[in-house]
Amino acid sequence: MLRVESVSKRFGGVVALDGVSVEVDKGELMGLIGPNGSGKTTLFNVVTGHVKPDNGRVVFDGMDITRKPVHLRVKIGIARSFQQPKYFPSLTVRDNLRVATRDEGLIEEALKVVGLSGKSSVPAAKLTLHEIRRLELARCLALRPKLVLLDEPMAGLAMREAAELGELIKSLNSTMGLTYVIVEHRLSSLFKVVERVVVMNAGRKIAEGTPEDVVRNPLVKQAYLGRS
Amino acid sequence: MMGSYKPKIGPLRMGGPRALGDFAAIVGIIAVLAVVPFAVTSSYLLSALSMALLFGVITATYDFASIRTGYINLGYTFIMGIAGYVAFLSTSSPQLLALLAAVGGALGGVLMALPGFRLRGPFYAMATLIFPFVLIVIARTMYDVFKGDDGVPVPFWLPVGGPYAYYLVFSFAVVSLLVLYVLIRTRFGTILKSMSEDEILVESNGINTNIIKLVSFVIAGTIAGISTFLYVSLQGVMSTAVIEPIPLLIYMLLACGIYKPGGVVWSFMGGIGLYMFDIYLRGATPELRLAIISAMLIIIYFLIRGRHAAR
Numbered sequence: 001m002l003r004v005e006s007v008s009k010r011f012g013g014v015v016a017l018d019g020v021s022v023e024v025d026k027g028e029l030m031g032l033i034g035p036n037g038s039g040k041t042t043l044f045n046v047v048t049g050h051v052k053p054d055n056g057r058v059v060f061d062g063m064d065i066t067r068k069p070v071h072l073r074v075k076i077g078i079a080r081s082f083q084q085p086k087y088f089p090s091l092t093v094r095d096n097l098r099v100a101t102r103d104e105g106l107i108e109e110a111l112k113v114v115g116l117s118g119k120s121s122v123p124a125a126k127l128t129l130h131e132i133r134r135l136e137l138a139r140c141l142a143l144r145p146k147l148v149l150l151d152e153p154m155a156g157l158a159m160r161e162a163a164e165l166g167e168l169i170k171s172l173n174s175t176m177g178l179t180y181v182i183v184e185h186r187l188s189s190l191f192k193v194v195e196r197v198v199v200m201n202a203g204r205k206i207a208e209g210t211p212e213d214v215v216r217n218p219l220v221k222q223a224y225l226g227r228s
Numbered sequence: 229m230m231g232s233y234k235p236k237i238g239p240l241r242m243g244g245p246r247a248l249g250d251f252a253a254i255v256g257i258i259a260v261l262a263v264v265p266f267a268v269t270s271s272y273l274l275s276a277l278s279m280a281l282l283f284g285v286i287t288a289t290y291d292f293a294s295i296r297t298g299y300i301n302l303g304y305t306f307i308m309g310i311a312g313y314v315a316f317l318s319t320s321s322p323q324l325l326a327l328l329a330a331v332g333g334a335l336g337g338v339l340m341a342l343p344g345f346r347l348r349g350p351f352y353a354m355a356t357l358i359f360p361f362v363l364i365v366i367a368r369t370m371y372d373v374f375k376g377d378d379g380v381p382v383p384f385w386l387p388v389g390g391p392y393a394y395y396l397v398f399s400f401a402v403v404s405l406l407v408l409y410v411l412i413r414t415r416f417g418t419i420l421k422s423m424s425e426d427e428i429l430v431e432s433n434g435i436n437t438n439i440i441k442l443v444s445f446v447i448a449g450t451i452a453g454i455s456t457f458l459y460v461s462l463q464g465v466m467s468t469a470v471i472e473p474i475p476l477l478i479y480m481l482l483a484c485g486i487y488k489p490g491g492v493v494w495s496f497m498g499g500i501g502l503y504m505f506d507i508y509l510r511g512a513t514p515e516l517r518l519a520i521i522s523a524m525l526i527i528i529y530f531l532i533r534g535r536h537a538a539r
Contacts, residue, residue: 048432074434086429088422099422100433102415143434 001026001179002147007046007056009039009203016042017053018203024147024181029173031190031211032183034200035223040183041083043200044149048080049073061146077146081136081153083183089125093135096124100142110141114168130161137168150182154189162186166193187215199223250493254409257497258402264394271389275462278397280503282459283476285404286452287483287499288492292408293337293448296417296490297441298424299344302477303356304452307336309363309471311453313374316466320383326457333453337445344441348427360471367468379467386461397458401496404451408492411447420444421490475521479506482524485531 002024009017017039024030032040045051047058049070058066065073088096093116097107111117114134119127127135133153140148150169154162170193172178184190191197191211199207199214201223207214214220261281268274286308294301314332315325343355367374374380386393411417419440423430430437460466483498484490509517 050428050432069436070431071434071436074432080432082429082432086426086432088425088429090425091418091422095418095422098415098418099430099435139433 001028001061002047002181003057003059004043004047005057005059007043007053007058009042009046009051009053015203017046019056020200020203020205021056022198022205024179026146026179027173027177028179028196029170029194030181031194031197032181032200033185033187033190033197033214034206037202038200038223039203040200041151042203044080044151044181044183047073047149048078074143074145077144078149079140079143079145079147080149081133081140081151083151083155085129085132085136087124087127087132087135087139090123092121092123093127094120096135097139097142100139101144103142106142106144110138113141113172114138129156130158130165133157133165134168137165141172145178147179147181150180150184152183152185154184154186159189162189163192166190169193187211191215250409250488250491253493253497254405257493261398261401265391274391274394275389276504276507277500278394279459279462280500280507281397281401282455282462283479283503284496284499285401285455286459287480288405288408288496289448289452289455290480291484291490291492291495292412292420293340293444295484295495296412296420296424296492297444298427299348299441300353300481301340301356302353302473303340303359303361304480305471305473305476306356306359306363307333307340307449307452308456308459309360309367309468310336310339311449311456312460312466312470313363313367313380315453315457316380316382316460317373322383322385322461325383325461326454329453329457330450331453333449333451333456334446335449336453337447337449338442340449341438341442341445345438357473360473364468364471367471375467377468379465379469382460382464382466384464386458388462388464393462397462400454400458404455405492405496407451412490412492416440416443424490475506475517478521478524478528479503481528482531485528489531 004020004022006019006021007017008019020039020043032043034040042051046053049068053066057064060076060078063076088099093111094107097110101107111120114137116131116134116138119131124135154165157165166189169180173180182190182194194211197209197211197214198205199220206219206223207217264277265274268277290304294304311329311332315329318328319325340356340359344352347355368376412420419430419435423437423440427437456470460470479502480499483502484495486498487494509520
């Protein structure tokens, strides 16, 4: 479904991505992990069009989207959430989704799926962090995506809330066939959700495999702990 | 839930006590303005009120396109200038004049939106400030065509000061205000408001924000263009005074910031009030006017600062 081919990106002297190649299959739940500054969010930004790569290609559903603007990538089925939760605080929960779609039925369904139906008329500014994370997910669903990129969706949540969100993501994956790529630092919570993990460090992909495989990988241990 | 996203304006939504309050305010102000000619016999005052109404409409369009989207525009009088010159340099037929002014206003709106494709915040504001000054320089330099500060004489077709002219302006103002009010209650209006909060997130919702900016400025420019045509018709001359950003822009900013920025209704009323206040001030000394306008600038500063601090 998604193929990132030898993508590189520099910000001045900083190499954020150095020839990274990643493939995501349809219906897959993939985790993307790595220490801070390893290039995970930059890779997300390259896929969604918020950052243009210096080299390499991004192919989605067989189409080269490397130079397509953000809004067109959304239209072909790529939705994302942000590391710092993004929402429109002065708008109600329902109006936040109205920006994404004019289909009221779809809005209703998305709110129901994430458990925010009872808060549809509440200004988004009054939501808790847990609810905001769910609102972000609902917004992604309202865009009728094929691929959802979630950037640290569990950050700041309590253990129980993170587990609930993980279960919700898994159920959406199985019932609706949505493909997910999830960046997360809470590895124990992430590993309960994803089937495959890609590990990045210093702008490069250093490992790939099942959660069990990558935690045993010496390069991954070195990246996280500084020793193997 | 899969499928392609279709950007449309979306259905009109009327709901909530805040919306009802705005609607009550619209009905109230329309009712009061409708009976003005019965209570005011002075043709000067009626003419001044007509011009204030038109300034109220122009302020509401500014609120709609600039304040609601967060693209604070300091050169909005440029739209008035383009609309006025396009119309009055082309023909003397009133019907054609209105149409040409609308086209000129829309063109001005397109030109005002273009810097917003690349610039935001103070950079956009400063870039737009250049527009009216360039137009003023052109109008003065090409005196043979534009007649500079003296202005192009406007064909006399509107009986100034009479109830006929007032009700024509009043009808136009009511229709314009209702159009803008209805638009902000649609999905398009919600998108305009969301742009002032987080444009990156709006793009991430599959919306081409450049198109939204362009459409909002074209709508605002078209209405502002027709307003300018009526305004200049009442005034009798199209000159650089219509384009001068000060003090008109200060009044617009203040009117939009007083209450519910981007809500159209209160900026319309604020525009009327401040224009009448400006007429009252014309009798004051330049020092007093300077002091009052400076005080207004300070108020605007705190209004804008307060709005941004709340985010």
